Amino acid sequence: MIVILIGYMASGKSTLGRILAKKLNYEFLDLDDFIEKKENSAIKDIFKSKGEIHFRKLETHYLKELLDSKNNLVLSLGGGTPCYSNNMNTILNAKNAKSIYLKASIPTLIARLKNEKSKRPLIAHIETDDLLTEFIGKHLFERSQFYSLANVTITTNNKVESDIVEELVLELF
Ligand SMILES: Nc1ncnc2c1ncn2[C@@H]1O[C@H](COP(=O)(O)OP(=O)(O)OP(=O)(O)O)[C@@H](O)[C@H]1O
Numbered sequence: 224m225i226v227i228l229i230g231y232m233a234s235g236k237s238t239l240g241r242i243l244a245k246k247l248n249y250e251f252l253d254l255d256d257f258i259e260k261k262e263n264s265a266i267k268d269i270f271k272s273k274g275e276i277h278f279r280k281l282e283t284h285y286l287k288e289l290l291d292s293k294n295n296l297v298l299s300l301g302g303g304t305p306c307y308s309n310n311m312n313t314i315l316n317a318k319n320a321k322s323i324y325l326k327a328s329i330p331t332l333i334a335r336l337k338n339e340k341s342k343r344p345l346i347a348h349i350e351t352d353d354l355l356t357e358f359i360g361k362h363l364f365e366r367s368q369f370y371s372l373a374n375v376t377i378t379t380n381n382k383v384e385s386d387i388v389e390e391l392v393l394e395l396f
C-alpha cells in the first residue's frame with residue numbers, strides 16, 4: 224500500500240509520516256525533500272530562480288513518478304500538492320493507495336508557522352502575525368475543498384504525535 228499524507232503547511236505531514244513509516248516498516252518519502260534531491264536545489268531557491276509554476280510542474284511530475292513506481296510507502300506531500308493540476312484525481316485514482324488529510328485548525332497552524340516561515344516561500348515574506356492569520360484563513364479556505372476529498376480525515380489539534388499515528392494505523396487496517 225501507499226499511504227499519502229496531505230494537509231496544509233505545518234499540519235504535521237513530514238513529522239507524522241516519518242513515525243508512521245517506521246511503525247509500518249514502510250519506506251518514507253517526503254515529496255518536498257524528493258524534489259530538492261532530484262533538482263539539487265532547495266524549494267525556496269526553485270521558487271526564486273524558476274518561479275512557482277515551474278515548481279508546480281515538478282511537483283506533479285514527481286508525484287506521478289512515485290505513485291507509479293513505489294509500494295509499501297508513506298508519502299508526505301507538499302502543502303499545495305493536492306490543489307494544483309489534476310493532482311487530487313491522480314491521488315484518488317492511484318492503485319493500492321490511501322490518502323489521509325491531516326486537519327489542523329487555523330490557530331494551531333499559526334502557532335507553528337509563525338516560528339517556521341523562512342523555508343516556506345509562500346509565507347516567508349509575511350511580516351506580522353495579523354497578516355499571517357489573514358493569509359492562512361483565506362488560503363486554507365481555498366485549499367480545504369481539495370484536502371477534504373481525501374479517503375480519510377484525521378483532526379490533529381491538541382493531540383500528541385504518537386496518538387495521531389495510532390489513529391492513522393486504525394484507519395488504515
Ligand atoms: N501533533 C503535533 N503536536 C505538536 N507539534 C507538532 C505536531 N505535529 C507536527 N508538529 C510540529 O509542527 C511543525 C510542522 O510539522 P511538519 O514539518 O511535519 O509539517 P508539514 O505538514 O510537513 O509542513 P510542510 O507542508 O510545510 O512541509 C514541526 O515543528 C513539528 O514538530
Ligand SMILES: O=C(O)C1=C[C@@H](O)[C@@H](O)[C@H](O)C1
Nearest residue numbers: 232255266301302303343344
Ligand atoms: O503549501 C504550499 O504550497 C507549499 C508547501 C510546502 O510543503 C512546499 O511544497 C512549498 O513551499 C509550497
Ligand SMILES: [Mg+2]
Nearest residue numbers: 236237253255
Ligand atoms: Mg513537510
